[in-house]
Amino acid sequence: MAKKVWKAGTFIYPIPAVMVSCGDMEKSNIITVGWTGILNTDPAIVYISVRPERYSYNIIKEKKEFVINLTNEDLAFATDWCGVRSGSKFDKFSEMKLTKEKANYVEAPLIKEAPVSVECRVIEEKTYGTHTTFIAEVLCINADEKYIDENGSFDISKCDLIAYANGGYYALGEKIGKFGYSVEKKKKTKPDKVKVVPRNAKRKIKENKFLEKESRNAKLIPRPRKKANRINDKPIRRKKNKHSL
Ligand SMILES: Cc1cc2nc3c(=O)[nH]c(=O)nc-3n(C[C@H](O)[C@H](O)[C@H](O)COP(=O)(O)O)c2cc1C
Numbered sequence: 001m002a003k004k005v006w007k008a009g010t011f012i013y014p015i016p017a018v019m020v021s022c023g024d025m026e027k028s029n030i031i032t033v034g035w036t037g038i039l040n041t042d043p044a045i046v047y048i049s050v051r052p053e054r055y056s057y058n059i060i061k062e063k064k065e066f067v068i069n070l071t072n073e074d075l076a077f078a079t080d081w082c083g084v085r086s087g088s089k090f091d092k093f094s095e096m097k098l099t100k101e102k103a104n105y106v107e108a109p110l111i112k113e114a115p116v117s118v119e120c121r122v123i124e125e126k127t128y129g130t131h132t133t134f135i136a137e138v139l140c141i142n143a144d145e146k147y148i149d150e151n152g153s154f155d156i157s158k159c160d161l162i163a164y165a166n167g168g169y170y171a172l173g174e175k176i177g178k179f180g181y182s183v184e185k186k187k188k189t190k191p192d193k194v195k196v197v198p199r200n201a202k203r204k205i206k207e208n209k210f211l212e213k214e215s216r217n218a219k220l221i222p223r224p225r226k227k228a229n230r231i232n233d234k235p236i237r238r239k240k241n242k243h244s245l
Pocket residue numbers: 017029030031032033034035036049050051053054055056057079080082083084085086087088131164
């Protein structure tokens with residue numbers, strides 16, 4: 001079937017739906033943001049795009065700081081709620097029973113319940129139309145210890161992260177490959193050791209089998225008992241024959 005052509009839009013899915021915390025420990029807010037992502041690896045530069053009419057907009061513009069909190073299945077409800085209710089009317093932390101945690105570099109609180117919280121400082125703003133894009137450097141990443149194993153590796157598969165696509169929230173499915181798996185060389189399987197069979201092996205096996213059978217049969221036939229040399233279970237002392245040599 002041919003593809004339908006639609007007018008221009010932003011149909012690039014799936015995307016993360018993150019909870020951005022802003023403000024400070026006293027007066028804070030959470031805004032759900034889908035327009036977010038990575039701009040550069042090193043230095044780590046990320047962005048969030050926020051409409052000026054959002055309550056959070058002025059807070060972020062003023063403070064020039066925010067925290068991107070990743071969301072998981074446990075946070076799906078709060079993620080949606082913080083995306084349809086305004087901080088101008090609600091204290092989103094207390095309404096959603098979320099815990100504020102002090103950040104390392106920014107005044108905005110981390111959301112304790114989030115598996116990962118990324119502390120960001122705004123370095124640039126760009127407005128293209130509906131949204132202002134806050135471009136920010138990453139100051140540090142706070143990863144929940146419960147997903148870190150004894151070797152110090154963060155197991156992202158255990159976070160139950162969610163994605164957003166075209167109006168819906170989705171749980172991430174099974175991991176189906178790892179970076180570069182498409183070009184990875186297949187591990188060679190060791191060939192089975194070849195047994196060298198001596199020429200007369202068959203005959204020997206036959207002989208052994210015969211002997212085995214024989215010895216088994218022999219065991220079945222009761223052996224003639226030795227003459228008892230015990231009386232009432234006491235060993236009999238044979239008298240030495242003086243004349244015997
Ligand atoms: C899944 C989802 C994604 C959203 N993404 C954005 C976004 O990228 N930018 C934005 O300005 N608003 C976004 N919104 C809407 C805001 O989160 C919403 O208007 C919120 O109530 C604003 O909160 P505030 O007024 O407390 O700042 C999103 C909402 C949802 C549910």
